[in-house]
Amino acid sequence: MARQSASAVVAQLLRERILTGAYPDGMALRQEALSQELGVSRVPVREALRELGAEGLVANVAYKGAVVAGVGLGELRERVEYRAVLETWLLNAAIPFLEDADLDAAEAIIREMESCTLEEWSALNWRFHAALYRRAGKPFVLDALRQLHERIERYLRVHLQITHGRPKAHADHRQILALCRAKDVQRATAALNAHILNVSDTLVASVQAARDHAPSLPRRRCGASARSGGADVPSAVPLPENHAEGGGAGQDSVPGGLDSAKQARS
């Protein structure tokens, strides 16, 4: 191993930090600080930031820097609906091919989820869902779905923490699994759809509440200078302001969405 380039390592590290929420929305990612922390030059850091920019995880602005791209409320809702559409489709396609082994594996995952940390829960949640869809034979779509899951995950985490929604989710999972065992495509997809959309409503509500409670993002000032104590999550500097709250419906957290993908077609 260790065959991969430094850019890839940096990109993976930053990706994890963003997806786990260690780097909150809107946080500025300074090249210098990161390169210093990770012991590499700024070049691989820059490449990593560009990569993450293409993935939509950060917003790059020329000569200003990169900030962790947040997801607006409307977009969050949209993503959850998107998730519901994809998952019901995949489940519908997969059920006929589901074998006992697959279902048993899924059940094992459910049992694991009974007692685990919140971080583990997220990963297991994805594994459970993916286990049900793998037989659909659509790896490309499955990968797109995985990415979608990842992007929603961090918001879902805070939501679960607040609402203690895990028991409900577990019950849903068991029900869905049972309907899959019964090969009841109609009811299974309906239950799945309800499961996802149900989360959606409460999720959007709790995220909204959280943002209302602290409308001014707690941008932290950097200070990579402070060397006291072991800095676990080091380089992170708040960034120059930017509350260009584009009025209108739904409040977006960060201006940048996916910018690099935006191109004008003649």
Next chain:
Amino acid sequence: MARQSASAVVAQLLRERILTGAYPDGMALRQEALSQELGVSRVPVREALRELGAEGLVANVAYKGAVVAGVGLGELRERVEYRAVLETWLLNAAIPFLEDADLDAAEAIIREMESCTLEEWSALNWRFHAALYRRAGKPFVLDALRQLHERIERYLRVHLQITHGRPKAHADHRQILALCRAKDVQRATAALNAHILNVSDTLVASVQAARDHAPSLPRRRCGASARSGGADVPSAVPLPENHAEGGGAGQDSVPGGLDSAKQARS
């Protein structure tokens, strides 16, 4: 303007060249040649390649370089089905909100498509479809769909050229538009679904035929060696082969799919 970095310019240029098919699947993108041709150093080229790698357009391999990522037959089929699912969903959501102005605009686009080049046709085709979905109020999904369109486009182009499928497509479009005018959600989505999947079958078949006809990919490499005359699409030279044809069903053109997005989760 001109406020964007050189990396962004290079990325956009390469993107267009790949999506239009100027750079065929499997072509090696050499940093040195590109930087020389575009008059920049290798650094912004590298960043652009990494960006495109994150988008899945090229496959980056450490210390080996980047090649234009092809789409395997199975994956192509999958993408078209994916497209059908997204488009029917969006149309379904949009129809209630479609106003006469939207429908008239769509009809104008159809008329434009009657007589235009193949390049223009692709762009107009997207604009027509997008016009029908915009009212769904799902910009994020619409953007994802646009990307999906772009990736299929180049294969569709050759397909249309071979099969002369444009008249059929036009008829489909007119029918779909009429059903939208009638607010007949059921029939409209059904017609749309058939329209897309119908293309799918013949598309996959023709791509397969094309690949069977020339199984050994004419790998070319980019580069601007020939200085005579205005070289619009830089010269092309063969490249190290690599036909690690993983047996199994469906032949993949290029090993790399979207690699940078692949990460092992503990």
Next chain:
DNA sequence: GATGCGCGGATCGGATCCAATTCATGCATG
């Protein structure tokens, strides 16, 4: 006292230079 301007630190983007890796060719050897 408010406003416009210029300067300087901080940060980013790009170019050049150097190290690391891969592949191919050719030679030695069994």
Next chain:
DNA sequence: CATGCATGAATTGGATCCGATCCGCGCATC
């Protein structure tokens, strides 16, 4: 004659240096 290994060119990846841009601060001016 086939096979394994060394050596070299070609190419990529990373580090350092330099110019460009942005932002905040202070000062002059009205």
